[in-house]
Amino acid sequence: MLSLHQLRCFLATYEHGSLTAAAEELGYAQPSVSEQIRGLEKTLGVSLFRRVGRGVVPTTVADTLRPHAERTIAAAEETRLAAQRVRRLETGTIRFGMFGVARLYAGAGLVADVLARHPGVRVELVGQNSTEVQEDLRRGRLEAAMVAIPNVTSEGMDVIPVARDELVYISADPERLTSPATAARLAKASLVMPDTTYRADDSVRIILRRMLHETGLNPQTRIEVEDPEIAVELVGMGLADSVLPRGAAEQLLPRLAPNAGFVSLRPRQWDYFAIVHRSGATLSPAAQLMIELATARIQAIAEPVR
Amino acid sequence: MLSLHQLRCFLATYEHGSLTAAAEELGYAQPSVSEQIRGLEKTLGVSLFRRVGRGVVPTTVADTLRPHAERTIAAAEETRLAAQRVRRLETGTIRFGMFGVARLYAGAGLVADVLARHPGVRVELVGQNSTEVQEDLRRGRLEAAMVAIPNVTSEGMDVIPVARDELVYISADPERLTSPATAARLAKASLVMPDTTYRADDSVRIILRRMLHETGLNPQTRIEVEDPEIAVELVGMGLADSVLPRGAAEQLLPRLAPNAGFVSLRPRQWDYFAIVHRSGATLSPAAQLMIELATARIQAIAEPVR
């Protein structure tokens, strides 16, 4: 079987016109190079050097093959260098999951942070849909992700909470903002809920359900949408109210629903943001970088945990 | 150290998303492929696959490296194919030595013969100068040659005579062509002698010296030139006479000295043509081809030996 080692020996021998000199350059003993050349001649079925007393002389076959050998070695070297560049994050792709509302805390800014440190890399921030992120993580297509979670455990996954943010009630009706939203008021409200978290069950919904369950009531979700942006727009149009983490509300309201405002819940509730990856996985430098930067971003807006 | 084997395993695994499937394609057991991948990851210092329960999933690093690996494998394959093409004489260079008068017997026609059989090859017919050919053979730069020889032995060389041709006396003076040239007449003639053979000592000269030595006379070489063509032209101008193998004379006289003619020597003398190569060498198919074709060509004009 053809090997790079043989080609390396071939080129060194060709250039020096001597097995001994080639061996010296490669740091081997002369018989080793001799053996490699013989092996190469055998695998290719051609004679590459004429053994002529003192030294060896390349045949015309060797002349013909040399450029090919050089190209092959160069390609291999390029492969090695590409790996090195990727390892140093000078190039390559960094893929990171970030679902729903989390990207409002650390979306474009996070990408900017990465590019500032590593201008050559490609960044992929995936997460259109919560189940997709979850599936990607489970299947290994995604190494790590920043997500909002309903609870801090998940089988087969390491979930590391990094921040929490208070949930707030959002409405375009000023009357509903005069006092904190209680369970009773939430039960009567008609709500638009975005799908913002990692598990199929949205964390905000779980929290609300728990809150209302204690009062014996059920939440009335009138509208379900995917993006928090759409939910906020609908709130702005007065078609429904909503519940979102405060940071998201502060970011979206001025832009999408300037006539709306928000108040705390009573009792106050928190949504948690966490880093998630497969249990026991050794994280790549790229993933560690993303985790570090995403955590910094989100902790600048929401309240750090631990 | 990076190896083609590792890259082959990498690509097969990447394409199948499975070590087992890759192993099956490559005809190995699965742990072997696993080991190769692990080795590649170690030499490159990057993680290429995420081991995820059932199967493996390529990382973004693997995505980046794949085209490089493919190029490297393709280059190696191209090297292998190039060797194969050379071996089949579909391409490559065939170098063959052919000195002096020999090329008049098998020069352009020989090249035509080679190209008719192997249209893709490059042909190099070397031999400006006899000492050069000899040196090239000795040094291994030339595998084999067709030469005129003064005697059939040469140290370190295998010399295989293939044909002989009668030496003839050439002159532009019709009076000197009325009867065979004797040693006495040769001794008195003023001759132009080309340098036509393999050893530093020209075979024709040696023959003449031997011939005249028996009569106690010495040859008078008036002019020395390299090419037989120039010698014949000088004969045509009447400036000197010459001695050449008959086939060469028949070929050159009509073209370069139409007013000249030739007669035999008395006693008749022969110049020998032989294949020469290093003793004990295993000849390449290309060299064997050249020897075969050159022999056929020369035997069509001169008298076959053995």
Place this chain on the structure above:
DNA sequence: TGGTTCTCAAGGAGATTCCTATGCTTTCAC
């Protein structure tokens, strides 16, 4: 939950690689 399909780990056989030492041929200098 049980069966199937994976990967990983360990151990051993065989091949390869690489070394040192030595012999043989060619080349070079005196």
Place this chain on the structure above:
DNA sequence: GTGAAAGCATAGGAATCTCCTTGAGAACCA
């Protein structure tokens, strides 16, 4: 010519690598 030097081939042995088989553990699917 003859001896010394240079350079390749060969031989033998140690270390490494490659590859296999077997068995264990994990994850998926019904």
